[in-house]
Amino acid sequence: MTKTVEFYFDLGSPATYLAYTQLPRICAETNSQLTYIPMLLGGVFKATGNASPAMIPAKGRYMFQDLDRYAKRYGVALNFNRHFPINTLLLMRAVTGIQLRQPERFQAFVDCLFTALWVEGKNLSDPATVAAVLNEHGFAPDGVLALTNDETVKAALKDNTETAIKRGVFGAPTLFIGNQMFFGQDRLDFVEEALRQV
Structure with missing residues (x-):
């Protein structure tokens, strides 16, 4: 029986980026299915009272050293x-919109944004920078912007986030194998162990 890893993620988390770089290999080696579930980390933080480690300067400095x-x-x-x-x-x-409307391009889309954020250090809060990144990777910025205004897309992201909260998610990355929850990219060894169990 093929096991499934549900990967709740938000692009804005560097720990999630690291998990993202490793999960395809782990799933391939364990004959497991990787399911990407986009969520809004800000919504999770608001609902759970959690906050980014970067909000505490000493913790933030340590976090980036550890991630390095x-x-x-x-x-x-x-x-x-x-x-x-x-x-x-x-x-x-x-x-979320690309996942729903252009699933065949989802991987390339997420790849280019994760790389822009966590390798190239680009400011993806700036619409012009986002447009340049999308153009560079063959995505039409106007089409992507239209997706962000699509009510079905908005509802899907909201639903994903609410489901995550109901399942006990408080940060990113969070992974589920069945009912087992794993938080943090530093728990990937436990994820792999669970996937190897018969």
Whole structure:
């Protein structure tokens, strides 16, 4: 029986970016299905009373040092984005819209945005910068913007976020294997272990 990893994510989380770089390999090696579920981390924080570690200066400094250690371990690029934290509402609506309307382009879309944020350090709070990134990767900015205003897309992101909260999600990344919840990219070893269990 194929196991499924449900990956609740928001582009604005550097820890989520790191998990994103590793999950496809883990799922391939364990013959598991990876399901991406976009959510709005700001909505999760508001509902749960949680906040970004970056809001506490000492914790924020440590977090980025620790994430850098993991990036080196994984062999992936990670650069601190000086615009962090950013409001990801429009970005996550766009991600949700692409997932719903152009699923065949979803992976490429998420790839280009994660790279822009956490490798290139671009300011994706700036519409002109977002448009430039999308153009560079073959996405029509006007079409993507239209998706962010689509009521079905808005509702889907809201529903995903509300479902996440009901399931006990308080931050990102959060992963589920059945009813087992795993929070944080530093728990991927437990995710892999659970997937290997018969």
